[in-house]
Amino acid sequence: MTTTDSDTATSRDRGKSGAFMPARDFMTAVRELGIDPQDPRMLKLAEHQRFVEDHAPKVIPPCPAWCVQPAGHDYDGTDGSGEDLTFERTHVALDGERLAIDAILAIDAMEHNHHGTVATEVPLLYVNHEGNFDAEQARAFAAELLSAADLLATITGRAA
């Protein structure tokens, strides 16, 4: 079995409290789902999306050198409420999609941008696996885990 985008998204979305989608994309999604865009609840949600979009950082800082996401990747979540919003995005060093075994290994760190003050968490290794390994799979997993640990040590400056 291979990992899927949704598996990877789950690992990346840890700790995220609010999805951020541009208002026009939101309304497109509403129409595609067959929901009446004039429904008052949809209008209220669209209004909120526009508010968030209007308050999004105008300048996106550079990624850490180890991030494999496209340069300048956008914020994809928010924390807080009202005008006191913190915009969040995840820098990714390893997304686990290359794993040959049915497990997710991810190395990432969330960036928080609060009115232009940017703080990025220390990258950590995330492991997710359900089910059992046979001996061959266990060895493959151990090799992937060691490789990920080496990468983490390198990007955090703690190489063994």
Ligand SMILES: [Zn+2]
């Ligand atoms: Zn990044």
